[in-house]
Amino acid sequence: MDAAITVNEVRKHYGKVQALKGLNLTIERGEFFGLLGPNGAGKSTLINIIAGLVRADAGGVAVFGHDVVRDYRHARAQLGVVPQELVFDPFFSVREVLRIQAGYFGLGKENDPWLDELIDALDLSDKANVNMRALSGGMKRRVLIAQALVHKPKVLVLDEPTAGVDVELRRTLWQFVKRLHRDGLTIVLTTHYLEEAETLCDRIAIIDHGTLIALDHKRALLEKVTGARCRLIVTLAAPLKAVPESLSGMLKQQEGVRLEFQLDKGRDPIMSVLDALRAAGGVLVDLQTEETDLEDIFVELTKRKRT
Amino acid sequence: MNLRGLSVLLYKELLRFYKVWLQTLLAPIITALLYFLVFAHALEEQVQVYSGVSYTAFLIPGLVMMSIIQNAFANSSSSLIQSKVTGNIVFVLLSPLSYLEFFLAFVLASMVRGVVVGAGVCLVAVLFVSLPIHSAMILLGFALLSSAVLGSLGIIAGIWAEKFDQLAGFQNFVVLPLSFLSGVFYSIHSLPPFWQAVSHFNPFFYMIDGFRYGFFGVSDVDPWLSFGVIAVSLCLLAAITLFLLKSGYKLRH
Numbered sequence: 001m002d003a004a005i006t007v008n009e010v011r012k013h014y015g016k017v018q019a020l021k022g023l024n025l026t027i028e029r030g031e032f033f034g035l036l037g038p039n040g041a042g043k044s045t046l047i048n049i050i051a052g053l054v055r056a057d058a059g060g061v062a063v064f065g066h067d068v069v070r071d072y073r074h075a076r077a078q079l080g081v082v083p084q085e086l087v088f089d090p091f092f093s094v095r096e097v098l099r100i101q102a103g104y105f106g107l108g109k110e111n112d113p114w115l116d117e118l119i120d121a122l123d124l125s126d127k128a129n130v131n132m133r134a135l136s137g138g139m140k141r142r143v144l145i146a147q148a149l150v151h152k153p154k155v156l157v158l159d160e161p162t163a164g165v166d167v168e169l170r171r172t173l174w175q176f177v178k179r180l181h182r183d184g185l186t187i188v189l190t191t192h193y194l195e196e197a198e199t200l201c202d203r204i205a206i207i208d209h210g211t212l213i214a215l216d217h218k219r220a221l222l223e224k225v226t227g228a229r230c231r232l233i234v235t236l237a238a239p240l241k242a243v244p245e246s247l248s249g250m251l252k253q254q255e256g257v258r259l260e261f262q263l264d265k266g267r268d269p270i271m272s273v274l275d276a277l278r279a280a281g282g283v284l285v286d287l288q289t290e291e292t293d294l295e296d297i298f299v300e301l302t303k304r305k306r307t
Numbered sequence: 308m309n310l311r312g313l314s315v316l317l318y319k320e321l322l323r324f325y326k327v328w329l330q331t332l333l334a335p336i337i338t339a340l341l342y343f344l345v346f347a348h349a350l351e352e353q354v355q356v357y358s359g360v361s362y363t364a365f366l367i368p369g370l371v372m373m374s375i376i377q378n379a380f381a382n383s384s385s386s387l388i389q390s391k392v393t394g395n396i397v398f399v400l401l402s403p404l405s406y407l408e409f410f411l412a413f414v415l416a417s418m419v420r421g422v423v424v425g426a427g428v429c430l431v432a433v434l435f436v437s438l439p440i441h442s443a444m445i446l447l448g449f450a451l452l453s454s455a456v457l458g459s460l461g462i463i464a465g466i467w468a469e470k471f472d473q474l475a476g477f478q479n480f481v482v483l484p485l486s487f488l489s490g491v492f493y494s495i496h497s498l499p500p501f502w503q504a505v506s507h508f509n510p511f512f513y514m515i516d517g518f519r520y521g522f523f524g525v526s527d528v529d530p531w532l533s534f535g536v537i538a539v540s541l542c543l544l545a546a547i548t549l550f551l552l553k554s555g556y557k558l559r560h
């Protein structure tokens with residue numbers, strides 16, 4: 001019972017598309033878990049299966065040990081989900097929406113102080129009695145988050161909460177979610193902003209084409225690649241006629257005088273790269289090396305899997 | 308049973324149509340009254356359906372039941388298709404409400420809408436012509452049962468339809484013709500034998516006929532038969548609806 005969410009061999013297809021191909025995952029209680037992957041990887045499908053919005057073809061998901069299909073009442077009572085789409089009910093005001101949502105969970109007036117707290121914490125006080133239709137996108141997003149929390153769930157799942165959100169709101173939301181995490185909530189955050197996962201999450205899973213391609217602590221995931229790899233960016237005085245044969249395997253990008261290489265530290269010493277460039281007639285103006293960040297791991301892993 | 312959850316969902320469904328009462332309550336009452344004025348004026352002199360009952364009086368129960376039928380159906384079906392198209396159906400789907408609670412809330416809201424519109428039509432119509440009441444219990448019974456049948460049918464249509472025009476199709480090609488061809492404007496005894504026989508396969512016929520019996524104490528078929536047909540329809544539709552909701556068909560796809 002220490003796992004907040006267990007995902008067991010979950011499969012889902014839409015017509016010919018295999019959205020999830022037998023996924024296994026365990027999210028521990030109290031974790032800040034990142035779920036990463038490019039668009040169409042299957043993140044939302046997984047979250048919707050956890051939430052009970054979509055039925056898996058095979059396999060099972062449990063929330064604190066409660067199967068999300070057979071024991072859905074208990075599972076859903078523990079789970080707060082912020083959907084990816086900015087959905088809202090145009091008939092009601094912010095406060096009405098929150099009251100109604102709490103009501104579905106069997107909560108009444110006794111829960112009002114908590115709703116006030118949510119309204120306050122998410123900076124919705126001015127808008128509490130405003131109709132949902134009249135709110136900006138960012139405001140609607142906040143209401144969605146409040147709606148996911150009306151019943152004080154133990155796990156909060158956010159599906160790309162910061163997609164298309166301005167920088168300031170993104171920062172406020174981060175603060176808010178971090179606070180919830182400190183208060184003991186298990187958080188599952190889906191994003192394709194790596195920066196977001198890098199700053200917030202303890203553990204990160206990367207999925208692509210419906211399969212799990214990496215799952216580790218953020219630091220370990222970084223070390224896996226940064227230990228061995230680095231990026232070398234070279235600026236030349238004039239563009240090369242041709243990049244030497246021996247370097248073509250390492251070349252990642254070429255924009256005129258700027259060349260970017262991905263090096264395997266053990267195998268490709270920087271000096272030999274520079275020698276080869278010089279031999280090909282290149283005159284060095286600038287040289288930069290960079291450690292890899294999550295972005296590279298992401299690109300690297302998803303690429304490796306595909307080929 | 309999550310009674311509070313059920314009552315909150317019911318409350319939300321009631322508010323949904325109450326907040327736009329001009330379209331959901333007043334408009335259908337006015338439509339029914341227009342039918343009433345036009346048909347009563349055109350046919351009053353020519354038609355005598357039951358002895359001692361004027362055509363205008365005969366017309367009212369049919370129009371009331373037709374309003375109940377159409378509005379009960381419209382309520383659950385349009386609420387569902389709206390929530391599906393706008394996506395806010397997820398809020399209910401994310402909650403621990405069971406499919407039975409979901410079903411009850413939607414059907415009850417449909418019944419309220421149907422009965423309120425029906426009562427409205429009735430109240431305005433009696434300004435024009437006085438109506439006997441043979442049995443208020445029978446009237447209420449038929450109104451509630453029939454609106455429940457249509458509320459349930461509305462859920463099925465709302466689950467099945469993916470776009471507004473599919474739902475409009477269902478409404479225009481199933482609900483509307485069946486309700487018009489069920490003896491609202493005539494007694495089926497005035498029809499040729501073939502069409503009389505066909506009418507007996509239309510469940511809406513029994514709703515209107517039984518309802519009319521509640522006013523006049525006369526009807527085309529035995530009111531118990533009508534009651535039985537409607538009760539069986541309700542059980543059948545409720546079973547189908549609950550099965551669909553439980554399976555997650557098109558809702559948790």
Ligand SMILES: Nc1ncnc2c1ncn2[C@@H]1O[C@H](COP(=O)(O)OP(=O)(O)O)[C@@H](O)[C@H]1O
Nearest residue numbers: 014017019037038039040041042043044045046
């Ligand atoms: N309702 C649906 N109908 C058909 N295909 C779908 C549906 N939902 C998702 N898919 C497909 O499943 C795959 C995974 O989608 P999704 O889970 O939304 O990815 P992500 O959230 O990672 O961007 C995609 O190829 C997508 O087109």
Ligand SMILES: [Mg+2]
Nearest residue numbers: 043044084160
């Ligand atoms: Mg997604």
